[in-house]
Amino acid sequence: MATKLVIIGLPSSGKTTVFNALTRSEAQTGTFGASADEPNLATVKVPDERLDKLTEIFKPQRKVPADVQYLDVAGIAKGIAEKGMSGQLLGHLAQADALVHVVRAFEDPNVPHPEETVDPMRDIETLNMELLFSDLGIIEKRLQRIEAQIGKTRGKERDELEREQRVLSQLKEYLEADVPLREHYDELEEDDKRILRGFGFLTAKPLLILLNIGDSQIGDESLVDEARSRFGGRNVAVHALAGKIEMEIGQLDEEDAAAFMEDLGITESGLDRVIAASFDLLGLMAFFTVGEDECRAWTIRRGADAVEAASAIHTDIARGFIRAEVVSYDDMIEAGSMAEVRKAGKLRREGKTYEVQSGDIINFLFNV
Numbered sequence: 001m002a003t004k005l006v007i008i009g010l011p012s013s014g015k016t017t018v019f020n021a022l023t024r025s026e027a028q029t030g031t032f033g034a035s036a037d038e039p040n041l042a043t044v045k046v047p048d049e050r051l052d053k054l055t056e057i058f059k060p061q062r063k064v065p066a067d068v069q070y071l072d073v074a075g076i077a078k079g080i081a082e083k084g085m086s087g088q089l090l091g092h093l094a095q096a097d098a099l100v101h102v103v104r105a106f107e108d109p110n111v112p113h114p115e116e117t118v119d120p121m122r123d124i125e126t127l128n129m130e131l132l133f134s135d136l137g138i139i140e141k142r143l144q145r146i147e148a149q150i151g152k153t154r155g156k157e158r159d160e161l162e163r164e165q166r167v168l169s170q171l172k173e174y175l176e177a178d179v180p181l182r183e184h185y186d187e188l189e190e191d192d193k194r195i196l197r198g199f200g201f202l203t204a205k206p207l208l209i210l211l212n213i214g215d216s217q218i219g220d221e222s223l224v225d226e227a228r229s230r231f232g233g234r235n236v237a238v239h240a241l242a243g244k245i246e247m248e249i250g251q252l253d254e255e256d257a258a259a260f261m262e263d264l265g266i267t268e269s270g271l272d273r274v275i276a277a278s279f280d281l282l283g284l285m286a287f288f289t290v291g292e293d294e295c296r297a298w299t300i301r302r303g304a305d306a307v308e309a310a311s312a313i314h315t316d317i318a319r320g321f322i323r324a325e326v327v328s329y330d331d332m333i334e335a336g337s338m339a340e341v342r343k344a345g346k347l348r349r350e351g352k353t354y355e356v357q358s359g360d361i362i363n364f365l366f367n368v
Contacts, residue, residue, distance in 0.1 A: 002043055002067035003299060005208075005278055006096035010123055011075035011114050014212045014243045015102035016040065019072035021246035022271050027072065039092060040072035046279075046286075047272050048297055050329055050359055054288055055295045057336065064296035066286055068275055071096070078114070078126050081133035090134070094200025098282055099207050100274070101127055102243070105223055106214035120211055120223060124231055128180070131202040136175045138199060139168050160195075167192045175203070182206065182235045206235040206281045210274065212243045219265055237281045239273060246270035285358035288329070289313070290338075306354040310364050320367035324350045329359030 009015035016029045023042035045065040055063045073092050076085075085093075093099070104113065105120045115122070146165045153161060167188070174184055180203035188196070196204075209231060211223050217240070227238045245264065249257045250271075261267070279285070279299075286297045287309055298312045306326075311318035327338075331346040341347050356362070 002069040003278070003282065003284065004069045004071065004095060004097050005100050006093055006098075007070060007072045007100045007102060008076055008093070008127065009102035010104070010127060011077055012111055013075065013102045013104040013123070014106065014111075015075070016072055017247050018100075018102045018210065018212055018241060018243040019070055021241070021243050021250055022274055023070050024250040024271075039074070041069070043067050043069045044271065044275070046275055046297065046299075047269075048286060050286075051288065051295060051297050053333060054290050054329075054361070057332070058290050058292065058295055060290070060292055060294045062294045064294055066297040066299045068278070070100075076127060076130055078130070081130045081137065084137070085134055090200075093202055096205055098278060099131075099202065099205050100278070101207060101209050103127075103209060103211050103227075105211045105217065105240070106244070108214075121226065121230060124209060124227060128203075128231070129178075132175055132178065132180060135181060135201045135203050136172065138201070139172050139175070142199075143168055143172070163192070164195050167195055171196075171201075180204075180207075180233070183233055186234070207237075208274070208278055208281055209236065209238045211238070211240040213240050215242055215245050215264065218242050218245070235281065237277050239277050241270045241274065242266075243270075285356075287356050287358070287360045287362055289363070290361055300356065302358070304356050305352060306350055306356060306362075306364075307352045309356045309362060310366070313364070316368070317364050317366045321352060322365040322367060324354060325363040325365065326350050326354070326356075327361050328357065329361060332361055 007015050007019050016027050019025060019040055020027055020029070023044050025040065025042050027040040044067070046068055048065060051063060051065055071092060073089060101124070103120045103123050104118055107118055143165065146161050150158060150161050150165065171181055174181060181201050182204050185204045209227055211227060213223070217223070224238055224240050232238060246269070249260055249269070252260060283302045284299050285302050286299055289296050289298065298309070300309050300312050306324040307318050307321050310321050310324070326348045327341050327346055332341060335341040335344055335346060
């Protein structure tokens, strides 16, 4: 399943432009951009030079990169949480693996800012509070329902309600102190996390703050540094992207795009940087399967064992796992072929508890 990143932002932040830049799409920008009911959606192949090189070695019939899915939802206006987000918008946000907050940093007299002035730090604070108020509202409503139910229950059901009440009350205290849930979520016990899984709390999600800069701001890291200083924290990353320029680059052929990027001093595409930042934020990495039929990248969490990696391919492989034949990416590139890897004694046999490393090339042996 593709990693899902939901792009959010205040109105006129340029988030649909950023969506187009990241996905090479042509979604309509401006007033008639994404709506809460019909968000813009695109699945992007994750660029990975390692997969390209493995494809050169094995010359398979097809190359299959990992996928990442971007969803561009309607602008989140100031005060929306107090009125109540629509169920559809909340549903889209709750399903995200991470949120990408596009923050306006560019000046453009033709695109009025809702607050009349461009102030990225103010806008980050505004949207942070909207997400926080949304979570707080959900918790308060649920606590009220628990309070009404708890006196009517007994035994195990009452114990479960009391536990949920205790956990939610603790989270409520964090939010009332203006602390996003991601700051403390990892400290919760696994049973408590299971209780909360269905809520999809927005401030518990990893957050990529993406400053949408103008072309005159390319190379200036002062805004990024300020945002990191003020809003950085656990599971928060801050980067800058020249959304309009990157969108224009995406519409050019490869040669013209390279020349344009060189003229502007852009050394890496926005797509590559944002995906890399997102994967790092989410604690994800890729391993590979290779052969004459296909070379494929698979996405798993860092620290995953061999069985978890096997399940990324198919649950039957994980269920019938016997062992994994593993070679590191560097050893494969140095050897140049699987036959040379075997000859050099670089193909390892690993068991269920082996911790998969980024770039590992794995062949799973399993019982059907």
